[in-house]
Amino acid sequence: MKVCWLRFCWLLLILCCKENRPIPEPGPNEVLLRMHSVGICGSDVHYWQHGRIGDFVVKDPLVLGHEASGTVIKVGSGVTHLQPGDRVAIEPGVPREIDEFCKLGRYNLSPTIFFCATPPDDGNLCRYYKHSASFCYKLPDNVTFEEGALVEPLSVGIHACRRAGVTLGSKVFVSGAGPIGLVNVLVAKMMGAAVVVVTDLSASRLQKAKEIGADFTIQVKNETPQEVASKVESLLGCMPEITVECTGVQACIQAGIYATRSGGTLVLVGLGPEMVTVPIVNAAVREVDIKGIFRYCNTWPMAIALLASKRINVKPLVTHRFPLEKALEAFETTKRGEGIKVMLKCDPTDHNP
Missing domain, CATH: 3.40.50.720 (NAD(P)-binding Rossmann-like Domain)
Structure with missing residues (x-):
């Protein structure tokens, strides 16, 4: 029974995109986002297939996705640098405390960091998602949502x-x-x-x-x-x-x-x-x-500047696109090693890059 239950949870990693959940309410320093583009990472596939990566073990159904961008639709009371309508790239790792690693500027090494789609933290492969406003970065007009999602691997x-x-x-x-x-x-x-x-x-x-x-x-x-x-x-x-x-x-x-x-x-x-x-x-x-290296830190502003200035072109990396409803097909495509980067489109009204 234990093995079957775990397998059921692993399947929910993908199928949760069809599960109806309440739209979250942002806290004072958070923003609510309408998600647009989410790239599939090898780690997402590994969690789906094996239910763990090292010491990170899936024990409950988990929402995947950490290469993402979206549009701000609501801001918390303490947020001043973003407003509804802003297009943003999401840095998935958010320190939960100001520890010694944060003080050194290496917050990625903080043992208590929140990180999208790393158990037990849910990711952002969904229609609506709330995130720390400090780790959402406004995209220039000449940077697409998909480029914004690719800031994560670029980082x-x-x-x-x-x-x-x-x-x-x-x-x-x-x-x-x-x-x-x-x-x-x-x-x-x-x-x-x-x-x-x-x-x-x-x-x-x-x-x-x-x-x-x-x-x-x-x-x-x-x-x-x-x-x-x-x-x-x-x-x-x-x-x-x-x-x-x-x-x-x-x-x-x-x-x-x-x-x-x-x-x-x-x-x-x-x-x-x-x-x-x-x-x-x-x-x-x-x-x-x-x-x-463990993930990244202090990279989003540089990456966005490189994309905006056209010093780096990540567009050729996207080879497949699927609507959120076809997430399972998208994950199967990634598992087979087809193409380079598979992108899921979470906004049913806008499947543009």
């Missing part, structure tokens, strides 16, 4: 490339050409990377990487991690100073260590098994710095 790329230290002239290896790998390509090139090489299993995703600015691509087949690293070096003419690993796959992490130049930096973005075997001594004796 992962910004945070990763900041942590990596990408700068003018950097030679960068991006492992994985899924949505997160692709936004890292976009951000690395915008930050001044001279050359970016991308690896993946999928030829179509590598083609998309080339279209958005990757200089070289490698389709991985049966190569060992050392062989992949050798191919990266051969294409670049040297070992990259920076590797951004976006898959979480053990062999890819190994390839990232072998590929990175001595004294360089490997940033782990993809999340895989809790325990992996890696050539840690190889990294240690060559002083390869290994850094992790």
Whole structure:
């Protein structure tokens, strides 16, 4: 019975979009939003399929969705910077308290942070949603709702490339050409990377990487991690100073260590098994710095400015669109790995980008 009940809850992760719930009332420092566009993330699919990610376990029906934008329709009594009619991008992580991490400006590391669609916190794949006004950012007129929703994955790329230290002239290896790998390509090139090489299993995703600015691509087949690293070096003419690993796959992490130049930096973005075997001594004796990232912080204003100025174009990442009523079909599409970014349209009167 326990297994069946859990499976029932997991199914509700998707089917809850058909459940009628009361329209929430915003608190003093909150806004009520009519949702417009919500992107499907790999973590959403993982919760749907497995009911957990690491220590975050689904115990009750959960609303998914954290890549989102919408329109303000009501503001709380304490809100002054937003008004009804404003189009906004939503930062899904909201600190619940001003702890040591908030004081350091690294609020993403706060252990008590609210985060959309991470148990037990509901996400925003729904018609109406309330959120902290301080974490809703007004969109310029020339930035679409879909671009606003894509600020979330774009923020992962910004945070990763900041942590990596990408700068003018950097030679960068991006492992994985899924949505997160692709936004890292976009951000690395915008930050001044001279050359970016991308690896993946999928030829179509590598083609998309080339279209958005990757200089070289490698389709991985049966190569060992050392062989992949050798191919990266051969294409670049040297070992990259920076590797951004976006898959979480053990062999890819190994390839990232072998590929990175001595004294360089490997940033782990993809999340895989809790325990992996890696050539840690190889990294240690060559002083390869290994850094992790957890979501992002202080990125929304920068991301929106980049979109508004057209310095970064995320529009090609959206390959599929579905109305909210077809959420299950949208999730199945994402699960099969079709396209790049699947977008759900929550406003029945407006399915435009």
